[in-house]
Amino acid sequence: MADRTFDAVVIGAGHNGLAAAIHLAKRGWSVGVFEAKGVAGGAVKTRELTLPGFRHDVAAMNLSMFAGSPFLRENGDALTRHGLAFVPAEHCFASVFPDDTYFGVSKSLDTTMARLAALSATDAAAWQRLLEKFASDAPHLFGLLGSAMPSLAAAKVVWAAWRQKGTTWTLDMLRFLMTSTRTWLDANFENPKVKATLAAWGMHLDFAPDISGGALFPYLESMANQAFGMVIGKGGADTMITAMTSYFKELGGEIHLNAAVQKISRTAGTADAIILADGQRVPARRAVIANVTPNILFNHLLPGGSGNASVDSRFRTFRPGPGTMMVHLALDGPIAWKAGAELSNFAYVHIAPSLDYMTRAYTQAMDGFLPEAPVVVVGQPTALDPTRAPEGKHIAWMQVRVLPKHVKGDATGAIKSGDWPEIKDAYADRVISMLETYAPGTRKKIIGCSVFSPDDLEAENPCLVGGDNLSGSHHLDQNFLFRPVAGYSRYKMPVAKLYMCGAATWPGAGTGAGSGYLLGKMLAGK
Numbered sequence: 369m370a371d372r373t374f375d376a377v378v379i380g381a382g383h384n385g386l387a388a389a390i391h392l393a394k395r396g397w398s399v400g401v402f403e404a405k406g407v408a409g410g411a412v413k414t415r416e417l418t419l420p421g422f423r424h425d426v427a428a429m430n431l432s433m434f435a436g437s438p439f440l441r442e443n444g445d446a447l448t449r450h451g452l453a454f455v456p457a458e459h460c461f462a463s464v465f466p467d468d469t470y471f472g473v474s475k476s477l478d479t480t481m482a483r484l485a486a487l488s489a490t491d492a493a494a495w496q497r498l499l500e501k502f503a504s505d506a507p508h509l510f511g512l513l514g515s516a517m518p519s520l521a522a523a524k525v526v527w528a529a530w531r532q533k534g535t536t537w538t539l540d541m542l543r544f545l546m547t548s549t550r551t552w553l554d555a556n557f558e559n560p561k562v563k564a565t566l567a568a569w570g571m572h573l574d575f576a577p578d579i580s581g582g583a584l585f586p587y588l589e590s591m592a593n594q595a596f597g598m599v600i601g602k603g604g605a606d607t608m609i610t611a612m613t614s615y616f617k618e619l620g621g622e623i624h625l626n627a628a629v630q631k632i633s634r635t636a637g638t639a640d641a642i643i644l645a646d647g648q649r650v651p652a653r654r655a656v657i658a659n660v661t662p663n664i665l666f667n668h669l670l671p672g673g674s675g676n677a678s679v680d681s682r683f684r685t686f687r688p689g690p691g692t693m694m695v696h697l698a699l700d701g702p703i704a705w706k707a708g709a710e711l712s713n714f715a716y717v718h719i720a721p722s723l724d725y726m727t728r729a730y731t732q733a734m735d736g737f738l739p740e741a742p743v744v745v746v747g748q749p750t751a752l753d754p755t756r757a758p759e760g761k762h763i764a765w766m767q768v769r770v771l772p773k774h775v776k777g778d779a780t781g782a783i784k785s786g787d788w789p790e791i792k793d794a795y796a797d798r799v800i801s802m803l804e805t806y807a808p809g810t811r812k813k814i815i816g817c818s819v820f821s822p823d824d825l826e827a828e829n830p831c832l833v834g835g836d837n838l839s840g841s842h843h844l845d846q847n848f849l850f851r852p853v854a855g856y857s858r859y860k861m862p863v864a865k866l867y868m869c870g871a872a873t874w875p876g877a878g879t880g881a882g883s884g885y886l887l888g889k890m891l892a893g894k
Contacts, residue, residue, distance in 0.1 A: 374697060375399065375653050377399070379657065380470070381623060382412070382468040384870045385870070389888075390612060390616050391889060399616075425765055429765050430879070434880060438882075443615070446615050458474060460474060461718065464706075466721055472711070473594055475594070480495070487871075499594055507590075516859075523670050546581055548578050550584050553577075567586060568720040571726055573688035574770065575843075579843060632669045637863065637864060639656040639865045659868075688773075689836040694820040695818075700815050731772050737775070737779045740779040744767070749765060768799055800814070
């Protein structure tokens with residue numbers, strides 16, 4: 369490899385880096401991908417974390433964005449040939465409440481409407497109205513999310529929307545993109561359980577109910593799940609990574625694992641090679657693509673910065689989102705929810721019973737305290753895909769949102785302040801106790817447990833700074849034209865032939881491979 373020169377080198381084998389690599393390789397570029405870890409995937413990995421035969425998705429589980437992505441539309445046949453497979457969820461997401469009830473959204477509209485009608489006839493009518501509106505809005509919204517920002521393609525999407533919908537719709541959509549979750553929910557629904565169930569999606573990003581810009585994700589997730597359903601990866605989320613790496617190699621690409629990049633080399637101000645940790649220099653004729661966060665690129669890979677101190681300071685102040693904890697459970701049986709046996713069939717169950725509950729958890733975390741009662745996302749992959757555990761056994765994927773990286777104390781005072789290695793088990797026990805409240809008997813079913821604190825997640829993937837599984841806050845000052853910073857939202861960095869993709873760039877977090885695909889198209893010219 370010491371004498372190998374590529375057209376492009378990619379730093380990091382996450383799905384966005386792989387998407388860019390595949391697109392370029394298909395267009396005849398020679399591409400090398402260099403990954404510091406021993407396995408590709410970034411935040412999309414599946415491992416036996418608890419016991420042999422129990423396959424847990426380390427971080428990302430939901431592959432719906434990938435299943436509906438432009439990248440998959442172009443490469444789906446090839447990736448399927450290389451083993452990509454999805455498992456659909458008939459019952460997508462739900463929230464449980466202290467009165468032992470739940471509200472959930474299933475792929476069957478009749479099923480969802482029956483649940484809504486039982487809570488509020490007004491909300492059932494609102495749901496139908498929003499779903500019809502979504503069918504009309506979706507092409508424009510997804511067209512915008514699938515375009516570089518800014519770009520002629522994005523301008524064409526806005527122009528087409530204006531021509532078709534008119535000025536009033538265009539201005540209303542612009543206002544909606546700046547609207548908080550609570551404002552949007554209050555304008556459309558009356559039942560607090562319906563509101564809480566939808567608002568929980570905002571917490572998957574870093575949008576507490578009253579933060580501007582938070583309405584978009586709950587709207588898209590709730591309507592897309594109703595319209596299209598949800599999918600997870602058959603056998604594990606890593607089905608997409610296995611297929612992508614296999615296809616990339618078929619195209620002639622090279623993936624080098626355990627190949628940490630120490631720095632990016634420049635000649636006359638132009639990025640022209642990477643230097644590996646072992647000292648090897650790998651030249652790149654046309655592009656160096658960093659599938660990393662601004663923190664890694666500007667604080668580590670570019671010694672001395674880009675040469676523009678003002679621009680560098682903006683990248684270096686790119687703000688992570690709140691931290692996350694993952695609690696993976698191997699179970700002797702399915703979770704038995706008090707709210708009803710049918711809940712065991714849902715892909716996701718949220719423990720986030722009210723907007724005030726979410727606000728309180730978010731505020732406590734942002735103040736540096738362990739929330740008294742955090743938002744917990746309970747994934748039940750074996751309800752959809754029994755192959756992930758031995759026969760009769762189950763796994764649970766528990767994501768705790770949101771947490772501080774540096775803990776000042778505990779909102780309850782029960783856990784003494786300390787670093788995450790000292791307190792993570794105690795806090796995981798609190799989370800399991802919360803699950804036990806809604807599903808008594810769960811503790812007795814636990815036969816294996818693996819806890820990833822915010823520090824552990826960052827060690828697993830350095831792009832998850834402070835356990836931020838979003839690679840940067842998505843608040844309005846770091847989204848759209850401002851992701852990662854204003855003036856650099858089109859992946860080109862302030863060094864010639866250097867580019868950045870990944871969740872820290874537009875269109876942000878998720879498994880859609882949007883930034884890698886858009887960058888690949890931009891570099892290849894098609």
